[in-house]
Amino acid sequence: MMSLKRPRVALFVTCLVDLFRPTVGFAAIKLLEAAGCAVEVPRLQTCCGQPAFNSGDSETARALARSVVGAFEGYDYVVAPSGSCGGMIKKHFPELFEHEPGWRARAEALAAKTFELVSFLVDVRKLDRVSARFSGTVTYHDSCSGLRELGVKEQPRRLLASVEGLRLVEHADAETCCGFGGTFCVKYPEISTHMVAEKCAQAAKTGAGHLLAGDLGCLLNMAGRMRREGRAVSVRHVAEVLADMAEGPGLGEAAGRWSP
Amino acid sequence: MVAVTSPAFEANARAALVDAKLQKALGHIKDGFVQRRTAAAARLPEFDALRDLAKEIKDHTLDHLDLYLAHFERRVTESGGVVHWCRDAAEARETVLTICHAAGAKSVTKGKSMVGEEIALNDFLEKNGIEPVETDLGEYIIQLRREPPSHIIAPAIHVNKEQVAEAFRAAHTELPADRPLEEPAALLAEARAMLRRKFLAADIGITGANFLIAETGSTVIVTNEGNGDLTQMLPRVHVVLASIEKVVPTLEDVSTILRLLARSATGQEFSVYTTFSTGPRRPADLDGPEQFHVILLDNGRSAMLGTPFQEMLRCIRCGACLNHCPVYGAVGGHAYGWVYPGPMGAVLTPWLVGLDQAKHLPNASTFCGKCESVCPMRIPLPGLMRRLRERAHLERLDAPVARGALAAWSFVARRPRLYCAVAAIAARTLASLGGRAGCLRRLPLARGWMQGRDMPAPEGRTFMAQWRERAR
Numbered sequence: 001m002m003s004l005k006r007p008r009v010a011l012f013v014t015c016l017v018d019l020f021r022p023t024v025g026f027a028a029i030k031l032l033e034a035a036g037c038a039v040e041v042p043r044l045q046t047c048c049g050q051p052a053f054n055s056g057d058s059e060t061a062r063a064l065a066r067s068v069v070g071a072f073e074g075y076d077y078v079v080a081p082s083g084s085c086g087g088m089i090k091k092h093f094p095e096l097f098e099h100e101p102g103w104r105a106r107a108e109a110l111a112a113k114t115f116e117l118v119s120f121l122v123d124v125r126k127l128d129r130v131s132a133r134f135s136g137t138v139t140y141h142d143s144c145s146g147l148r149e150l151g152v153k154e155q156p157r158r159l160l161a162s163v164e165g166l167r168l169v170e171h172a173d174a175e176t177c178c179g180f181g182g183t184f185c186v187k188y189p190e191i192s193t194h195m196v197a198e199k200c201a202q203a204a205k206t207g208a209g210h211l212l213a214g215d216l217g218c219l220l221n222m223a224g225r226m227r228r229e230g231r232a233v234s235v236r237h238v239a240e241v242l243a244d245m246a247e248g249p250g251l252g253e254a255a256g257r258w259s260p
Numbered sequence: 261m262v263a264v265t266s267p268a269f270e271a272n273a274r275a276a277l278v279d280a281k282l283q284k285a286l287g288h289i290k291d292g293f294v295q296r297r298t299a300a301a302a303r304l305p306e307f308d309a310l311r312d313l314a315k316e317i318k319d320h321t322l323d324h325l326d327l328y329l330a331h332f333e334r335r336v337t338e339s340g341g342v343v344h345w346c347r348d349a350a351e352a353r354e355t356v357l358t359i360c361h362a363a364g365a366k367s368v369t370k371g372k373s374m375v376g377e378e379i380a381l382n383d384f385l386e387k388n389g390i391e392p393v394e395t396d397l398g399e400y401i402i403q404l405r406r407e408p409p410s411h412i413i414a415p416a417i418h419v420n421k422e423q424v425a426e427a428f429r430a431a432h433t434e435l436p437a438d439r440p441l442e443e444p445a446a447l448l449a450e451a452r453a454m455l456r457r458k459f460l461a462a463d464i465g466i467t468g469a470n471f472l473i474a475e476t477g478s479t480v481i482v483t484n485e486g487n488g489d490l491t492q493m494l495p496r497v498h499v500v501l502a503s504i505e506k507v508v509p510t511l512e513d514v515s516t517i518l519r520l521l522a523r524s525a526t527g528q529e530f531s532v533y534t535t536f537s538t539g540p541r542r543p544a545d546l547d548g549p550e551q552f553h554v555i556l557l558d559n560g561r562s563a564m565l566g567t568p569f570q571e572m573l574r575c576i577r578c579g580a581c582l583n584h585c586p587v588y589g590a591v592g593g594h595a596y597g598w599v600y601p602g603p604m605g606a607v608l609t610p611w612l613v614g615l616d617q618a619k620h621l622p623n624a625s626t627f628c629g630k631c632e633s634v635c636p637m638r639i640p641l642p643g644l645m646r647r648l649r650e651r652a653h654l655e656r657l658d659a660p661v662a663r664g665a666l667a668a669w670s671f672v673a674r675r676p677r678l679y680c681a682v683a684a685i686a687a688r689t690l691a692s693l694g695g696r697a698g699c700l701r702r703l704p705l706a707r708g709w710m711q712g713r714d715m716p717a718p719e720g721r722t723f724m725a726q727w728r729e730r731a732r
Contacts, residue, residue: 013723015673019683020716022723041727046679052670054627054646055662056653060670067674095643148629177586181626186708187662188624190274193712194590195626224713227699235716252699252716 009037010072012080012089012114015047016216017237021251024216027243028081028117035125042071048080048088054182058096065093069106077124078114081239082215083146086116091149116146117239118214122155129162132244139171139208140238141199141222143215147175156214156238163241171202180221196225204231210250212238223251264613266597269620276591285418286592293414293583296527297634303529310520315638317513318574325565328474328507329556335477339539341552349379352557356381356466356499359553360390363497365463371481371488372396373468374412374577375501375557377599378612381466392466393458395487397451404431410593412600413525413579418592421447455487465491465549469502470521470576472554475510478538479554482521482531489535498537498549503557505573517576520636525578560611568647572607574637581631581641587624596621603631603641610648619657622648683722691720 009032017024025041032039049064068089072078080086090111097104121127138160146152160168179185179195186192199222203211211226211233213219223235234250249255265272276282301307321328333343346352352375360368368385370376370392382392382403394403398416402409404427409415416424425441428450441447467488471480479500481488492498508514522528541548564570582588582602593601598618600608606621622645631641652658672679694700694717701714709715 015683018723019687020718022719022721022726025723025727041724043724043728044676046673046676049673052666052673054649055666056646056649056651056658057666057670058650058653060666060674063670063674067676144626144628144630148633175630177626177628177630179586179626181628183662184624184626186706188270188273188587189708189711190277191587191590191624192626194277195586196713220716221713223716224699224709227714227716228712249698252714254696254698 006036006038007076009039009077009079010075011039011041012048012068012072012078012085013041013045014080014082014085014216016220017081020220021216021237023245023248024081024237024239027237027239027245028079030243030245031117031121031130031239032079034130035121035127037077037125040075044071048085050084050088050092051182053088053092053096062096065096065107066103069093069103069110072114073106073110076113077120078110079117079120080114081117081237082217083116083143083150083152084215084217086114087145087149089114116150116152116214118159118242119146119150119152119155122158128158130159130242130244132162132242133164134241134244134246135165136210137167137169137206137208138210138212138241139169139203139206140174141171141178141203141211141213141218142175143213143218144177146214152214156212159242160212160238166241169206169208171206171208173199173202178218178222180217182217185221192221193225196221197229200225200229200231200233204233209234210241211235212241214238219251227252264598264617266609266613266618266621269595269597269624272595272597273591273624276595281420281423282418282592285420286589289417289583289589293526293579297524297580297583298527300523300527300529304519304523307520307523310516311636311638314517314520314636315574317508317516318637321508321513322505322565322570322573325504325507328509329504331474332472332477332507333556335474336539336552336554337477339477339552340542341477341539341554344553344555346555346557346559348559349557352379352501352555352559353381353384355555356501357384357388357390359497359499359551360385360388360464363463363551365390365497367391367393367458367462368464368466369393369395369458369462369491369495370399371465371467371483371491372399372415373466373501374409374599375468375503376466377409378503378559379501379557381501393455393462395455395459395485395491396483397448397485397487400451400455401427404428408594408599410601411579411582412577412602412604418594459490459494462491462495464497464499465493465495466499466501467492469500469506469554471514471517472502472507473509473511473514473536474507476536476538478511478536480514480534480536482518482534484526484528484532486533489533492535492537492549493547496549497551497553498540500537500552500554501557502554503559504561505575517636521576521578524580524634524636564611569607569611569644571639572604572611572644574639575604575608576637577604578636580634580636584630584634585625586628586630587626603645604639607639607641607644607648615648615652615655616657619652622646622652680722680724684725687718687722688720690715691718693717
């Protein structure tokens, strides 16, 4: 039974949304409020610690995880507009405390109520449509962590199907990694470039004017490559479209340049 | 030991990315292995349940490995065979040589064996005056080309048919120089004819083992070419090279895991040949070897027992993680610089050649998780790679520049107020550098990123700064 009281949802903004694309944060808030949530943004948030965790610096990752647990455990839910950061909290925070039972219990409790934005809307808030318009053809990239750690696959497609004027076409290998991989893209830039070039080619081949995904890391990577190749494919976060806040330029675009 | 070029992974990878022939060859993996595996798994409703069962079987076996290996040895001995325990590659090579000398062997045929590659047996035998002949077609091709395999089940996947013809012309000088070798069928016929002579002349046949069965003392190989059977049935002596984690308790257990192996590897329901060997020829047998030796190689594996890396010892060498890995798909197997490439190699190689040598391998992954999602033995490959990164960080093996950047970022990220201020400045600076174009083409300290893509400029003000203002 869904409680009549509005659940208190803490937005985990994510460091990339904070720095590069605040619109995604505001779109998330709009969507969560429309889904009946009371949204708060805890002040003491920076990063989930994944860059440290994946670089083998578990001590820093644990320090950041402790501060996230402390800042977010008092809410009914924690929602992030990212499968990668959501996956970090949900899957990897408990692993980080394998030798600290007290913190592990707290991390597990937080993990249980942490969700990626779109899957939270569909799976927890039982949303099956949004009220938004978007005229154009889009293709959707399944970001790896969201897809394989959190099972985000049908949820964004279901909500996109309800956006008025939007047509979704799938690109080949939508589930194949775009080559971002956090620090991977700067440690092994040639391999990363090879992968993102392949991803952009597949997305462009559909003829879609827009490439959407749920993770800003992948989006910056793909948008950066699209711009470098001079492709006329606009790249943006799926939340912007779902929240009817996609009127501004896509990632890496000059205002008005690729207007749909 | 095979030369380890893993420290040069970055240079190896760069060369691989611009090798047009290699790139074309790698393109075939997706159409071949990947699609066939997907179809094979979809046709078997209990596929995922079998994965759980197979994991349980191997976990149980590895928890009691001493017991099952001792039992296996007892059964091999009872059936008239000999088990040789070898701590490392050198011991294994010497043991093979001793067997060769005792048998007066001049020529040895070999079925495909990754342990054979691991201990660099061919070079060693040649140096000792014994001719080793690889009989798996792919292995034969790369033996002629004098290079290591680039894939654990398709060793010559990086070679195209023109290159095969070239290698055959160079090696088979007794054949007419003007013979046509354009068609794959012609290449196959020639290899078959050449190998047939070698099979008949060999004194010893060496195979690997996909499984060892404790219950019966049997060794099992799966092949598609039948070369393994000729290798082990025709010569007087059969030597099996196997690493210790290959053992499973019973025939029933092997049957369970076999249902996963070919499906995961090639998308076949079963390999063409699945051969069980139990001891040497018995008096009533029509054929078979007079001697049956099993070399049990540790080579660092026992050190993995009881650690989180014990999970890696479940690996059945199907190659699914290679086939599905976007990094392997981009650079191929040789870039990894040793015997085992791809995700499984990224976990195993540091244990076998040292993390200092192989530190790039566990780092050269985006952690996309595809490997783990297809591994029939449910090995958490990204998690194990991450643990190796953790060890490399603790041992200060990671690059000083990366360490410094991580430390600086960490200092700021642990202090939310400082972080907010720094992020606000960064957002404004990058936005103004991006200007009206909305993206940056050049940026100091971001050479890696900028080399292949632009940097989309931030919107201008951080989310937190805007939120604070609204909340006021």
